[in-house]
Amino acid sequence: MENSLTPKDNAVEREPRGARRKRATRAKLIESAFRLMAGKGMEGVAINDITEAADVGFGSFYNHFESKEALYEAVVESVFEDFADWIDRLVASTTDNAQSISIAVRHTMLRVKREPMWGQFLIREGLSLRSLERGLGQRLFRDIRTGIEAGRFASGDPFMSFVSVGGTILVSIAVTLAEVDNPQITREDLPERTAAAVLRILGIDPKEADAIARHALSW
Amino acid sequence: MENSLTPKDNAVEREPRGARRKRATRAKLIESAFRLMAGKGMEGVAINDITEAADVGFGSFYNHFESKEALYEAVVESVFEDFADWIDRLVASTTDNAQSISIAVRHTMLRVKREPMWGQFLIREGLSLRSLERGLGQRLFRDIRTGIEAGRFASGDPFMSFVSVGGTILVSIAVTLAEVDNPQITREDLPERTAAAVLRILGIDPKEADAIARHALSW
Numbered sequence: 157m158e159n160s161l162t163p164k165d166n167a168v169e170r171e172p173r174g175a176r177r178k179r180a181t182r183a184k185l186i187e188s189a190f191r192l193m194a195g196k197g198m199e200g201v202a203i204n205d206i207t208e209a210a211d212v213g214f215g216s217f218y219n220h221f222e223s224k225e226a227l228y229e230a231v232v233e234s235v236f237e238d239f240a241d242w243i244d245r246l247v248a249s250t251t252d253n254a255q256s257i258s259i260a261v262r263h264t265m266l267r268v269k270r271e272p273m274w275g276q277f278l279i280r281e282g283l284s285l286r287s288l289e290r291g292l293g294q295r296l297f298r299d300i301r302t303g304i305e306a307g308r309f310a311s312g313d314p315f316m317s318f319v320s321v322g323g324t325i326l327v328s329i330a331v332t333l334a335e336v337d338n339p340q341i342t343r344e345d346l347p348e349r350t351a352a353a354v355l356r357i358l359g360i361d362p363k364e365a366d367a368i369a370r371h372a373l374s375w
Numbered sequence: 376m377e378n379s380l381t382p383k384d385n386a387v388e389r390e391p392r393g394a395r396r397k398r399a400t401r402a403k404l405i406e407s408a409f410r411l412m413a414g415k416g417m418e419g420v421a422i423n424d425i426t427e428a429a430d431v432g433f434g435s436f437y438n439h440f441e442s443k444e445a446l447y448e449a450v451v452e453s454v455f456e457d458f459a460d461w462i463d464r465l466v467a468s469t470t471d472n473a474q475s476i477s478i479a480v481r482h483t484m485l486r487v488k489r490e491p492m493w494g495q496f497l498i499r500e501g502l503s504l505r506s507l508e509r510g511l512g513q514r515l516f517r518d519i520r521t522g523i524e525a526g527r528f529a530s531g532d533p534f535m536s537f538v539s540v541g542g543t544i545l546v547s548i549a550v551t552l553a554e555v556d557n558p559q560i561t562r563e564d565l566p567e568r569t570a571a572a573v574l575r576i577l578g579i580d581p582k583e584a585d586a587i588a589r590h591a592l593s594w
Contacts, residue, residue, distance in 0.1 A: 200415060279502060283546070285553040288560065297559065312581055315561050316543075316572045319550065323542025324535075327502070331538065334504040340516065341507065342534050353535040357576060362531055 182220045182230075184210040190231050194277040197284075198228045235277060236291040239267070244295070253303035254360055258351040258368050260299070261325060264292070265347035268329050275329045282326050296322060303358060310359025320357045325350060401439045401449075403429040409450050413496040416503075417447045454496060455510040458486070463514070472522035473579055477570040477587050479518070480544060483511070484566035487548050494548045501545050515541060522577065529578025539576045543569060 188209035192201045203224050207214045221227040243263060247256040268275030278292070287293030297318045303309035304317070311317040328350040331341060348369045355365035407428035411420045422443050426433045440446040462482060466475040487494030497511070506512030516537045522528035523536070530536040547569040550560060567588045574584035 196415070196419060200419065283498060283502075283549045285549060285555045285557075285560065288555065288557050312585075313568055313572070315559065316568050319546045319569075320539060320543040320572050320576060323544070323546035324539040325542070326546065327538045327542035330502045330504060336504045336507065338504075338507050340534065341504065349532055349535050350538075353532070353539050357539060366531075 178219070181210075181212055181216070185212060185217070185220055185227060186231055186234055189227050190235060190277065191273065193228065193231065194273045194280065197280050198224070203227075231277075232281065232286075232291060235274065236281070236287075239264075240292050240295050252368075253299065253306055253308040254355055254358070254365075254368050255371070257296075257299055257303070257358070258355060258371070259373065260296075261351040261354050262347040262369070262373060264325065265328060265332065265350055268332050269347075272333055275333050279326050279329055279333075282322060293322065296325075300358065317357060321354050324353050324357065328353075397439070400429075400431055400435070404431060404436070404439055404446060405450055405453055408446050409454060409496065410492065412447065412450065413492045413499065416499050417443070422446075450496075451500065451505075451510060454493065455500070455506075458483075459511050459514050471587075472518065472525055472527040473574055473577070473584075473587050474590070476515075476518055476522070476577070477574060477590070478592065479515075480570040480573050481566040481588070481592060483544065484547060484551065484569055487551050488566075491552055494552055498545055498548055498552075501541060512541065515544075519577065536577060540573050543572050543576065547572075 185206060189201065189206045192205055192209060201224075203217055204214055206224075206227070207217050221230065243260045246263070247259050250256045250259065264278075268278070281287050281291075282293060285293075288297065300309065300311075300318050300321060301314055304311050304314055309317070328346055331343060332346060334341070351369035352362075352365045355368060356362055360368070404425060408420070408425045411424055411428060420443075422436055423433055425443075425446070426436050440449065462479045465482070466478050469475045469478065483497075487497070500506050500510075501512060504512075507516065519528065519530075519537050519540060520533055523530050523533055528536070547565055550562060551565060553560070570588035571581075571584045574587060575581055579587070
């Protein structure tokens with residue numbers, strides 16, 4: 157019901173200490189929502205769960221967000237948009253579409269290893285297909301189409317290429333996160349093998365795909 | 376569905392009315408667990424939720440199942456094993472590995488369309504990787520390896536081929552279920568396009584993959 161454009165909020169922002177406190181509370185709400193939604197999905201989490209986990213009064217939730225959906229948007233923004241922006245800057249100087257996508261896939265997989273909960277959230281978000289409207293999913297689809305138009309990727313069905321590439325990445329994340337101990341699940345070099353599998357789906361010759369996927373990362 | 380080999384169950388079966396009632400209660404528990412777990416996952420559902428949804432006393436749960444995990448096994452058994460057996464019989468006379476996998480994928484996608492909740496459960500189960508131990512996931516991996524060994528499929532990394540094929544199917548299911556209305560999401564002929572994408576991943580030439588995926592289904 158309240159957003160930061162209301163007179164009340166403007167008044168608070170003229171008072172630095174209040175503004176700092178407000179930012180801190182907002183960050184706590186985003187962090188708690190992220191943890192809870194990674195486990196149960198947006199639909200499975202109530203505002204009350206979030207305010208309790210953040211140790212914030214239920215009533216003050218609406219000083220920060222209009223609705224649970226608005227908080228969810230803020231979570232996705234802070235969780236994925238920043239990462240996607242970072243990846244975009246990272247590959248800005250790379251002129252080869254295959255290299256760019258390989259670097260993006262490997263960094264995504266490496267981050268999942270470092271931050272399992274981020275991976276958990278990514279799987280949920282990815283499968284909801286809300287991701288097609290923005291963030292990682294939307295950029296992935298854009299990069300696939302750009303590569304097809306440039307003649308670097310081969311695809312007779314760009315949407316299915318996106319489905320296969322997205323599915324490969326999401327199941328690889330699930331493999332990284334899975335606690336199942338099965339000799340058939342081989343996790344070595346999964347970031348590189350995932351990048352190679354993605355490139356093969358996009359029509360890159362298997363040998364070249366392997367070579368690109370194993371290039372040294374320059375970060 | 377009944378484990379009729381235990382002495383206890385045999386005793387019950389000598390008493391028709393009690394046995395019938397017991398089977399009916401067991402079926403109600405499985406059905407309720409299926410509905411709840413499709414939405415929230417096994418971890419998100421308590422025994423109490425299941426007995427309440429099934430309108431069965433909490434205490435009598437343990438007359439039917441040792442634990443929630445045992446009930447979960449029974450759900451997976453009734454939900455996927457029967458379907459997998461049916462698919463196996465359906466393709467028993469098919470000698471081409473590519474045809475078999477195409478038929479299995481299309482029937483899976485068609486069932487998701489008819490029974491969205493079944494698809495929801497399949498996505499959850501598939502991503503948990505518990506599926507690698509049995510049922511559809513395990514059979515899919517088996518069929519991929521068989522095709523590779525027969526030289527019909529090409530793959531330098533059988534596990535990653537399984538990841539890409541499984542991911543393609545799971546995301547296609549998510550596309551079928553998604554309520555997101557986005558012009559980029561093209562749902563026409565999704566069962567056939569998914570089968571074709573799977574065959575391409577397995578190294579089948581795109582034109583042949585399309586032809587196989589659009590063969591008339593003989594059921």
